[in-house]
Amino acid sequence: MRNHSLSFKLTAPCDMAALPLVLAYVREAAVLVGFAGDDISRIELAVEEAVSNVVQHAFLEDDEPSAFDIVCEQVTLGLRIIIREKGIPFDPGKAPVFEQGEDMEHVSARGMGMALMRQTMDEVAFHNLGTDGKETRLVKYLPGKSVHPGFEAQVQDEEPVESALDPRSAGSAPAPNTPPNTPPDSPPDTPKDMPPNTPQAIQTPPPRIDYTVRRMTADEAIEVSRSAYKNHGYTFFNEVIYYPERLAEMNAAEEMISAVAVTEDKEFMGHAALVFEDAAARTAEYTFVFVNQAFRNQGCMGRLARFLLTTPAMRPLAGVYSYSVANHVFTQRGVIKLGFRDCGILLATSPTTWKFKGIDEPGTQRISVVLSFVYLEQPSPRRIFAPLHHREMIGRILENIGAPHVLASPPQKPPSLAAQASRIDTKVYPLENCAMIKVHGYGSDSVREVRRILRELCLKQVAAIDLFLPLDDPTTCFVTAELEKLGFFFSGIQPEAGRGDALILQYLNNIPFDYDKVQVFSDLARDLLAYIRRLDPNENL
Template sequence: MANPGYLKLTIPNEVTYLPIAQKCVREASIMFGFTGEDIYKIELALEEGVTNIIKHAFESNEMNTFDIICEKIPLGMKIILKEKGIPYDPKQVPEYNPGLDVNDAQTTGLGTFLLKKSMDEVLFNNLGNEGKETHLIKFLPAKNIKDYFPPAELTPETPAGEGTRPITEKIEYEVRPMQPHESIEISKGAYKSHGYTFFDEHIYYPDQIVEMNKTGELVSVVAITKDRKFMGHAALHYPEPGSPVAEYTFVFVNPEYRGQGCLTRLTDCLFSLPQKNKLLGIYSYSVANHPFTQKTILKCGLNDCGIQLATSPATWEFKGIESDSTQRISVVLGFKYTEKPEPVKIYAPDAHRRMLEKLYKNIGAENNFLKPETGAPVFEYKESVIYTRVYATEETAEIIVVKYGSDILQELKVILRDLCMKHIASITLFLNLEDPNTHFMCEQIEPLNFFFSGILPKTHYGDALVLQYLNNVPLDYDKIVAYSEAAKEILDYIKKHDPHLK
């Protein structure tokens, strides 16, 4: 059955076909709900992206084709430019500086600059022998929660004992999946209880909450009193379509209803709901500048398996909670299997094997720890497959090594240099522990100043060994709050391997 939200156009690598591509993408953007200036920005980004391919991906006299894919996504539109031309690394193009005097400024890098300014997200993926993809993502305009209520109704909650007091008598309420009209109360509750400290800003846009629940990217449950008053919310967020793991997030209970057992019922309901795809595990991130979120996550059955340092700015404020705000915020990674896991083959680096065994034991998994049959890494391909995603608001990034190629170290150096030049503070690297090459490559990657962070099982790309990199970030380990004994041990282990302390 045809997908009405998907369009693929294949065109020759000649600039004369650009107007056809622009017309096609323009009509698709209108069909997907875009208007006015946003359509112009989409056309401009497409022009720059297509021109880059024609200029850089093929020899000057080479006749070839490439694909333009338009796809409707929950919050807007994704354009994928896919080609199999000459290896071209947009990271090597100098950053265009719009602040320079027009007579002094060079135009190199201007196209990429305009492309990124026009779209909400721009991703460059190296697919190895399958070529390269440029992803251009534009979100539809949406109302922020501040557009729905006057400021007086959005006053953040004060610390316990200073504002709204919890209702002491037990009240009757129901917990169930969210209904669309309740999205406004969800955004309002998120803002009043947490300010803007939820790292994914979709929670502050009611229309986006509705759309994400409709597509299954987000699964929300709410607690509602008998007289229809909103009490609290919890959700599972899938990082990508078909993901076997989801993040437990956007969890809060309005202050007056705390102590009613609401959080436990929200979590039980959420975890027991049927899912569109088979869910193998649930993970969470708990901030490590106070212990309260970590305590909550442990009560929900998620056990600690890693700590990611300095993942968010120190400027995030936590309403009603005293916490250190003098350094970037670190998070504790928790995980829960949805059913007893089958043992998998784990090719742990020798240096971290004992710690990895402890982490798997802590989350209830019994795996087979093996050594590769070969004495060195074996690469089937020259080109690695690596996905990179940047979260500009948090000044952090993720690098996922999907497939090792013989160029893996060089590619990581290029990506790392690019991210550092963009002043990304914290970089997280995911390596597949089910790939024998990880046993060898971890030791070669760590000299780039990556160091241990933890594990994340059951991802799309296998059980992941998580490493991290800090880009000139001042960090005082004594200010990081690790609540459980497992978290304290993880933090000590990370500190021991932090290259900045050696």
């Protein structure tokens, strides 16, 4: 009969009253593996310190889901204990380090606890897990080489316990380019932006404080992760935000430009960033915007955005785009004040599980976003081949964003595509349950290939699918109607999308959707929403 390695899991409430139960569970697991005497006491001491850290420091508010898991696993010649929770992100590199001979009065309880864990266990590591929170790993090896007879190690290629902030975890995070359903920014900073029935509208404005806006330093990346957690829990659309080491790497590589607001007392107030899709991109997304609730109504969002829009990047930028949630108008109003202009609406791109702390909202359907754009340099006029039935709306959008382009008449016959192969990219964003299809070049099989991709995505139950078509190619005038027969419908345009502007079509995959719950701010966005609603085949069944 084959022997199997020990593996147990206990879920405990975030309460020190549960500590005796946790220690009893860990003690029995240690005995089963083969530990005895002082080694069991050392394991219990390390677990007590780790659990105390979770109970005292991991959760900020009473309404948070304050429970944690303790996993005991037999590893080769020892025991691994994992304490896993979804509390606020933590950077062990910034924790106080206790040195032998140091004055005990000047060492924090957390610093002492970590020192005890490292003294009593053979390996101690802390891992960020993205949207799954974080974990502490403790490993103790048996003295000698004997293993308890009932549990000989059967594990092959055992995964080692890594050093703090596992780089492989960071490597598993999503690519820095973000899907077209970002970001659920913090609410605006001035009381006049709040509707009269919100608590902020009736509060006395807080006193103004002095603060600095500047580029983020590497050691401040953990504060960005913590800020994301404070504003959205672990529901943010891109889990890279929960890996501070990855944020620091992206900034060092200029894949991302982060700006932070910091008080004179070094308190972290907020963050915003420009994120580039790739090294050749001449546009960036304004995203990852957080202002901690204690510092709202101080003008942080405006100053962060102006800093990013006026600070030279390593390469010249044609423009910046932003996605603002449409279950309230706070962020839409804020970006318009900064000079952005609306050019599209993407429906149901994000799940209802997104949290917006500090904003009371029902969250009864998938979240839609408004796409906005601002030019940083005047574009050269070029020809836009708009499908005739969308020509008027596309013209209005181009005028709204200040584009000098000319709406060209399509040729009488479709261009010949017999010898060309389609160039189409597809990206799926699992956290959002949405996908993006980009047509870079048409071929004779373009419609058939889009149909095939659409079918695959629908079978995977992807909720919302966005399709981007090049407006500098006259073929778009002829292909659009064929794609609309598949169930796609007009959504707007994305300026400066690669080689030029792109027409956006959208497909909703059998999801309930109520247009009356979508809130938009600008006149163009209201007209565009009504236009989209008239064309949506789901609305006209």
